[in-house]
Amino acid sequence: MAEERGGAVPIALVGAGKVAHAAHLRELRDLPDLLRLAAVVDPDPAHTAAVRAAGFPAVPWCGTLAEAVAAGARAALVCTPWWTHRDVVLECLELGLPVLCEKPVTLDLAEVEELAEAERRTGVPVAAGYMKRHDEVVDLFLGHCRERLDRARRLTVDIHDPNAPHQVAHLLPYPPAPFGPQPPAARAALERALGPGSTPAQREAYARGLGGSLIHQVNLVHAVLDGSGRELYGRLLHADRWAAGDGVSCRWRPDDALVVDLTHQRTPGHRRYQEVLELTAEDGVATLTLPSPYSRDESATLTVETWDARTGLGERTTRTAAPGRTGFRRQLAAWARSLGAGASGPPASGAGAPLPGLADVRRDARATREAALRLV
Structure with a gap:
């Protein structure tokens, strides 16, 4: 992600449902120097229309993660239902997209091991959305x-x-x-x-x-x-x-x-x-x-x-x-810094917080x- 170091990281929002609108999109609007919404991946184009109306008028709708990568996304914020996380996160890792995944990442211990093996093999990190x-x-x-x-x-x-x-x-x-x-x-x-x-x-x-x-x-x-x-x-x-x-x-x-x-x-x-x-x-x-x-x-x-x-x-x-100094905001700031965002500027609030994995x-x-x- 060297091309983005020091600037805002372009990310894909995967799943534009409740938690995306109730939490993440509100915070992304206030962190333009750290994260830039480059694509929305959701099976329902109406959800992307709602994201555009929420303050991201130019964000493209993508039907697949590969399309999101083609649109410029270099990391993925996964907000799909928890039982879909295994498939979504595995695909992100294969495409080289670092992931911040909403909790629970998975409730299945076998899936945890599968994700951990993919993380080791690809060298692409998975952060768990424990915003508290x-x-x-x-x-x-x-x-x-x-x-x-x-x-x-x-x-x-x-x-x-x-x-x-x-x-x-x-x-x-x-x-x-x-x-x-x-x-x-x-x-x-x-x-x-x-x-x-x-x-x-x-x-x-x-x-x-x-x-x-x-x-x-x-x-x-x-x-x-x-x-x-x-x-x-x-x-x-x-x-x-x-x-x-x-x-x-x-x-x-x-x-x-x-x-x-x-x-x-x-x-x-x-x-x-x-x-x-x-x-x-x-x-x-x-x-x-x-x-x-x-x-x-x-x-x-x-x-x-x-x-x-x-x-x-x-x-x-x-x-x-x-x-306003919410865990969601500080989590996104910490994730952005871990990806290299704003590295040339002063530390952002929350930049030093650990990212559970x-x-x-x-x-x-x-x-x-x-x-x-x-x-x-």
């Missing part, structure tokens, strides 16, 4: 957790998620699809991922509450545990499903001193998304509150309370970020798959 890892306040929370890991006792995640059309309707150029059964292709992919002995309830939970949502938080927990010798996989205590599948939770014990509790509740009657992560340590509590991932006028808030048992004195600090995908999928198969 790029939020500045989330990064502060992760650093706090790592510093206190030897004193930590409990790490919790509690998500109240409408997971309903009203959550993103105002961000889309067309009515969002209603919440409903997984399509046949997704059901087949889930059976392959969990095995023919898995139940429909386990597969549904794996696709949504666990693999569709909590896999983000599993990735955050793994970022805290990384390098400590502690793991989630193999340390699962239990996994539960309730409210006809609208609730799912799991508990791990990475070591004898620490438990990790993660819960996702679909609350379609509630208007707002809420996510709370909390670390309880021997000498304090850190609470991270996150708004909807699609919100630009709200930001994460981190509150840390510590105390000294000897003196009886405590301290409370609160950190937040300016609205297929090793993260493998680790996260192992833990969530184990939890899914434990559900009764």
Whole structure:
């Protein structure tokens, strides 16, 4: 990509559906010096028309990735449904297109290995779309957790998620699809991922509450545990499903001193998304509150309370970020810099954030798959 070094990287948007309109296109408009939308690859030309109306009037519609390469694309932002990711990412790698793929990249461990082998063979990198890892306040929370890991006792995640059309309707150029059964292709992919002995309830939970949502938080927990010798996989205590599948939770014990509790509740009657992560340590509590991932006028808030048992004195600090400094934006900036964009200019905000890859995908999928198969 030497011809693009120092300038904006031309990319293909593969899939112009909900997450593209609700998140990525809004951020791409604000990062013209780093990323340039060179093509849209989507089977529906109407989706490309919606992209043009969203601020990219000259972007060409392409029916294939090869056409996108011919149009000038040098990397691919993959936003297709998760069960299509394996085929799309493999084709990108064969064409030499570095990939940023929305989560979950895949829920199938065999597919992870296939993608990793293709990545090694082609030398073309795959980045996983764990945008929460790029939020500045989330990064502060992760650093706090790592510093206190030897004193930590409990790490919790509690998500109240409408997971309903009203959550993103105002961000889309067309009515969002209603919440409903997984399509046949997704059901087949889930059976392959969990095995023919898995139940429909386990597969549904794996696709949504666990693999569709909590896999983000599993990735955050793994970022805290990384390098400590502690793991989630193999340390699962239990996994539960309730409210006809609208609730799912799991508990791990990475070591004898620490438990990790993660819960996702679909609350379609509630208007707002809420996510709370909390670390309880021997000498304090850190609470991270996150708004909807699609919100630009709200930001994460981190509150840390510590105390000294000897003196009886405590301290409370609160950190937040300016609205608009979203994980999606910082993720795109980090990806662009990894591709060589703007290399001649000053570092962009978020340029130093790590880009999780297929090793993260493998680790996260192992833990969530184990939890899914434990559900009764």
